[in-house]
Amino acid sequence: MINVFLYEPRDECRVGIITELLSAQMIPVEINDGFFKGNLCALNNTKTAPQPFLMASAPRTLDHIRNLRAAGCRNPVLVLRDVRNVWETAAALDVGADDDIIAPVSGVEIRSRISSIARRAYGQVTESMTIGEVTAYFDGRNPEISGKTVKLSPREHTIFQYLFTNAPKVMSRIAVYDAVYSLADSQPFDKVIDVYVCKIRKKISAAAVSKHHYIETVFGRGYKFSSLEETFPIMPSRQAMVASI
Numbered sequence: 001m002i003n004v005f006l007y008e009p010r011d012e013c014r015v016g017i018i019t020e021l022l023s024a025q026m027i028p029v030e031i032n033d034g035f036f037k038g039n040l041c042a043l044n045n046t047k048t049a050p051q052p053f054l055m056a057s058a059p060r061t062l063d064h065i066r067n068l069r070a071a072g073c074r075n076p077v078l079v080l081r082d083v084r085n086v087w088e089t090a091a092a093l094d095v096g097a098d099d100d101i102i103a104p105v106s107g108v109e110i111r112s113r114i115s116s117i118a119r120r121a122y123g124q125v126t127e128s129m130t131i132g133e134v135t136a137y138f139d140g141r142n143p144e145i146s147g148k149t150v151k152l153s154p155r156e157h158t159i160f161q162y163l164f165t166n167a168p169k170v171m172s173r174i175a176v177y178d179a180v181y182s183l184a185d186s187q188p189f190d191k192v193i194d195v196y197v198c199k200i201r202k203k204i205s206a207a208a209v210s211k212h213h214y215i216e217t218v219f220g221r222g223y224k225f226s227s228l229e230e231t232f233p234i235m236p237s238r239q240a241m242v243a244s245i
């Protein structure tokens with residue numbers, strides 16, 4: 001699931017946008033003008049990927065984008081407008097928007113545009129990455145393990161994607177928790193992450209030819225996505241060790 005800050009002052013338009021976001025497995029977090037008067041620098045303190053903004057073109061939208069960028073926020077910002085206007089589009093891009101799209105637009109397209117911005121920001125210029133037997137896609141598709149598609153639930157997919165894209169770094173349980181629930185209205189107890197990780201491991205190992213589960217628990221620190229070679233390094237043979245002396 002992707003959490004999206006939604007700025008849409010017009011009541012008559014908000015419901016339709018929310019419906020589209022939910023249909024594409026995105027969680028809309030509604031914000032208003034007061035949000036941008038708060039401590040925007042706090043957005044930079046999260047250990048997770050910056051949450052995207054979807055902002056309707058409104059009288060104060062440009063000022064809000066300026067404030068975000070002035071606070072050092074790297075969050076993807078997409079502006080949604082009703083009619084094409086090259087001058088207003090140029091102005092939005094000039095003050096820091098990453099994309100400017102024309103309504104109506106499907107939730108699937110919004111999600112793809114957000115993924116595209118994130119890939120460019122983090123150097124992921126391809127649509128997929130492979131670690132060992134695991135191939136992850138950045139367009140919302142389920143991963144492939146040893147050539148077989150493995151179906152993950154939305155929550156499982158978010159956790160899998162987060163650990164995969166941060167491999168081989170160790171990610172704390174809190175960081176994983178924030179990636180999934182930081183903007184949700186109701187947040188379950190943190191042990192739920194352990195449950196999800198266990199389910200993902202079982203699905204990966206069941207599909208992998210090696211039966212390796214790829215997600216390693218680092219005691220007292222968290223989890224990391226590791227290839228088979230990283231988890232069980234190949235040791236040189238005794239003959240090779242003697243020959244090197």
